[in-house]
Amino acid sequence: MTTDDQKRVAAEYAASLVESGMLVGLGSGSTAAFAITALAARVEAGLEITCIPTSERTAALALSHGLPLVDFTYPIDIDIDGADLIERRTLTLVKGLGGALFREKIVAAASRRMVVIADRSKLVERLGPGIAIPVEIAAFGQETVLARLTQAGVRPVLRRNGGTPFVTDGGNFIADCTVATPFDAPSLDARLKAITGVIETGLFVGLASEAVIGHEDRVEVIQR
Amino acid sequence: MTTDDQKRVAAEYAASLVESGMLVGLGSGSTAAFAITALAARVEAGLEITCIPTSERTAALALSHGLPLVDFTYPIDIDIDGADLIERRTLTLVKGLGGALFREKIVAAASRRMVVIADRSKLVERLGPGIAIPVEIAAFGQETVLARLTQAGVRPVLRRNGGTPFVTDGGNFIADCTVATPFDAPSLDARLKAITGVIETGLFVGLASEAVIGHEDRVEVIQR
Numbered sequence: 001m002t003t004d005d006q007k008r009v010a011a012e013y014a015a016s017l018v019e020s021g022m023l024v025g026l027g028s029g030s031t032a033a034f035a036i037t038a039l040a041a042r043v044e045a046g047l048e049i050t051c052i053p054t055s056e057r058t059a060a061l062a063l064s065h066g067l068p069l070v071d072f073t074y075p076i077d078i079d080i081d082g083a084d085l086i087e088r089r090t091l092t093l094v095k096g097l098g099g100a101l102f103r104e105k106i107v108a109a110a111s112r113r114m115v116v117i118a119d120r121s122k123l124v125e126r127l128g129p130g131i132a133i134p135v136e137i138a139a140f141g142q143e144t145v146l147a148r149l150t151q152a153g154v155r156p157v158l159r160r161n162g163g164t165p166f167v168t169d170g171g172n173f174i175a176d177c178t179v180a181t182p183f184d185a186p187s188l189d190a191r192l193k194a195i196t197g198v199i200e201t202g203l204f205v206g207l208a209s210e211a212v213i214g215h216e217d218r219v220e221v222i223q224r
Numbered sequence: 225m226t227t228d229d230q231k232r233v234a235a236e237y238a239a240s241l242v243e244s245g246m247l248v249g250l251g252s253g254s255t256a257a258f259a260i261t262a263l264a265a266r267v268e269a270g271l272e273i274t275c276i277p278t279s280e281r282t283a284a285l286a287l288s289h290g291l292p293l294v295d296f297t298y299p300i301d302i303d304i305d306g307a308d309l310i311e312r313r314t315l316t317l318v319k320g321l322g323g324a325l326f327r328e329k330i331v332a333a334a335s336r337r338m339v340v341i342a343d344r345s346k347l348v349e350r351l352g353p354g355i356a357i358p359v360e361i362a363a364f365g366q367e368t369v370l371a372r373l374t375q376a377g378v379r380p381v382l383r384r385n386g387g388t389p390f391v392t393d394g395g396n397f398i399a400d401c402t403v404a405t406p407f408d409a410p411s412l413d414a415r416l417k418a419i420t421g422v423i424e425t426g427l428f429v430g431l432a433s434e435a436v437i438g439h440e441d442r443v444e445v446i447q448r
Binding site (some may be wrong): 072073074102103105106107109110138140141142143144145147148170171190193194196197199200 | 296297298326327329330331333334362364365366367368369371372394395414417418420421423424
């Protein structure tokens with residue numbers, strides 16, 4: 001299967017877990033978009049759900065597919081979202097390449113069950129040196145936040161969109177923070193979040209309850 | 225001296241610490257407003273400074289007084305700001321009644337010297353049970369953030385402005401979090417900030433370098 005096929009079969013598997021009456025968190029990004037398509041097909045066939053989108057883009061996509069959206073309420077029954085990296089043993093995730101990490105994390109944290117879906121390239125045995133963790137930071141004072149991220153042991157680069165900083169749905173910036181040395185994800189997450197001006201990190205620790213991975217020839221389900 | 229007189233003399237003392245060439249952080253609130261007036265008088269008399277405001281309201285006030293404002297740069301030489309509570313021994317502050325805590329904290333953290341100014345009613349021997357700590361939280365998903373604040377041991381109340389939630393300059397909400405039991409400020413700050421959806425807390429630990437307190441009959445300067 002191609003990478004897109006792997007994403008699609010993982011997304012369809014996750015969509016099959018949804019039952020009528022559920023409140024569903026809709027992730028953002030290319031893999032989550034496959035889940036939205038799959039959910040829309042099930043709704044067309046009679047599934048009755050309400051959905052909470054994690055980004056403006058996802059909201060627009062869901063509306064175009066006729067999915068019923070509601071304002072944030074909780075607990076959310078199931079959240080289906082992609083990830084940039086998934087650590088097999090812990091299901092710790094790195095998210096935020098798409099820039100929607102803050103709402104994605106709030107929805108994940110408010111969900112009884114978070115199903116992360118991905119093609120096999122996203123699954124790693126261990127999150128280690130060399131990875132980059134997206135961190136959402138305040139636009140105001142971003143220079144000092146970048147300096148403090150450096151002091152905390154990562155190498156931050158302000159994400160740009162052409163000549164100007166990339167701006168999130170919340171009006172903030174993203175610093176992509178490369179980690180050079182081995183790290184413990186929970187303590188790194190706490191250290192980065194503690195910095196004044198850091199709004200949220202793209203490390204999702206203890207949030208995913210299961211991962212659905214599309215491989216070349218099969219779908220693998222990993223429970224935490 | 226009246227409370228306003230106490231604020232004014234503390235503000236004038238702090239303004240006297242400013243020298244030409246300095247980059248000055250301008251706090252928000254009624255006491256910081258006295259500092260802006262005092263700085264404006266010194267600028268009128270030839271003092272050359274540039275200023276960074278911590279709120280839209282402060283920016284407007286500073287402009288109306290002819291103070292030159294610049295976009296955020298750092299390090300800031302001196303930050304002059306008020307506080308709702310000041311703990312004498314540690315100079316730990318509680319801030320955020322005015323709703324500008326996020327930018328105030330970023331500016332304080334980016335300053336070589338932070339001078340907190342207040343009337344004597346704000347000075348306490350010890351920050352203890354019964355105080356309320358303003359916490360800036362994401363508007364999206366605020367219900368879950370309030371629930372998690374409760375789990376973290378405080379009693380949050382969403383701040384309202386008439387019938388609707390109070391909205392900060394950054395578009396966020398404020399939860400006023402009453403602390404019922406004795407606490408260690410640094411660990412409480414870390415515990416609250418770690419919650420997904422918490423943008424910043426109004427506990428300022430290790431940021432104020434000195435406090436200038438207006439008493440009935442004198443100005444008291446407390447160094448940390």
